[in-house]
Amino acid sequence: xxNSFIYGQYVHGLDVSHWQGNIDWNxxxxxGQVYSWAKATEGMTYEDPQFMANMTNGVNAGMVMGAYHxxxxxxxxxxxxxxxxxxxxxxxxxxxxLPPVLDLENPYSSGQAIVLSDLLTSQELTNWVSDWMLExxxxxxxxxxxxxxxxxxxxxxxxxxxxxxWIANPNESQTPPTxxxxxxxxxxxxxxxxxxxxxxxxxxxxxxxxxxxxxFNTLIGVNTAQVMPAQxxxxxYAYPNPVADILYLKNMPGPPISIxxxxxxxxxxxxxxxxxxxxxxxxxxGIYVLEMEFEYGVSSIFRVSKK
Numbered sequence: 377x378x379n380s381f382i383y384g385q386y387v388h389g390l391d392v393s394h395w396q397g398n399i400d401w402n403x404x405x406x407x408g409q410v411y412s413w414a415k416a417t418e419g420m421t422y423e424d425p426q427f428m429a430n431m432t433n434g435v436n437a438g439m440v441m442g443a444y445h446x447x448x449x450x451x452x453x454x455x456x457x458x459x460x461x462x463x464x465x466x467x468x469x470x471x472x473x474l475p476p477v478l479d480l481e482n483p484y485s486s487g488q489a490i491v492l493s494d495l496l497t498s499q500e501l502t503n504w505v506s507d508w509m510l511e512x513x514x515x516x517x518x519x520x521x522x523x524x525x526x527x528x529x530x531x532x533x534x535x536x537x538x539x540x541x542w543i544a545n546p547n548e549s550q551t552p553p554t555x556x557x558x559x560x561x562x563x564x565x566x567x568x569x570x571x572x573x574x575x576x577x578x579x580x581x582x583x584x585x586x587x588x589x590x591x592f593n594t595l596i597g598v599n600t601a602q603v604m605p606a607q608x609x610x611x612x613y614a615y616p617n618p619v620a621d622i623l624y625l626k627n628m629p630g631p632p633i634s635i636x637x638x639x640x641x642x643x644x645x646x647x648x649x650x651x652x653x654x655x656x657x658x659x660x661x662g663i664y665v666l667e668m669e670f671e672y673g674v675s676s677i678f679r680v681s682k683k
Contacts, residue, residue, distance in 0.1 A: 442474025
């Protein structure tokens with residue numbers, strides 16, 4: 377079950393790429409990290425070589441995963457970058473996953489920074505970002521989040537602030553950021569570039585979510601583990617999660633009237649409840665949503681990770 381909220385005020389997570397090498401995601405999860413973005417793509421052709429391994433192993437460990445794209449407005453059209461990202465990461469956008477992210481920062485070539493604000497005006501860069509975000513949102517139905525530092529949070533035009541902000545502010549403090557530019561609020565803060573987390577060799581970026589676990593569950597579209605129906609003072613548990621074959625249900629208010637397992641593509645499967653569990657052994661690995669209906673109008677919904 378999700379063990380995030382015992383670690384502090386915020387819900388904690390990471391962001392990773394191939395620079396972190398092979399990650400032991402079970403150790404990461406057991407260290408109190410709840411979520412992680414993994415780099416998927418950069419520009420119009422590059423795919424991070426660790427992306428698929430990170431997503432698969434992270435999901436199997438019970439992490440809430442998401443994909444990010446490193447923007448290259450210095451080289452490409454926004455639609456070209458978006459096409460690359462969707463081709464690689466499209467299966468990992470939707471309920472149960474973090475929103476997709478556009479990572480907007482100065483790229484490097486031959487060890488030298490390419491300063492985007494020297495190449496593009498504020499309006500030109502804002503237009504490029506807006507085109508990328510709109511392409512992703514139109515295609516997937518999920519509004520992306522933008523990752524920027526304080527400089528670019530101020531450089532972009534306010535027309536972009538309808539998208540959520542992930543602010544890079546590595547001051548080693550979990551206090552709210554003060555420089556968020558044209559945004560009125562923030563969703564995530566990257567507060568460290570030098571984190572030490574079990575299962576990862578070397579430094580890793582650390583992040584906090586601006587909200588509690590209920591807000592986080594709303595962001596990803598489903599609950600991460602346990603369900604608390606508002607109509608009853610109980611907590612329903614599903615275990616093990618991730619699950620390989622039989623998912624057991626505990627502390628339910630009577631037998632469920634119906635149980636549905638919904639895939640990320642929206643396919644709904646009706647299941648039978650037997651011997652305090654449901655058999656999902658024939659389903660493909662991935663993220664599913666489990667919906668249950670009980671008597672008296674009580675219902676619950678939560679996220680299941682199938683190994």
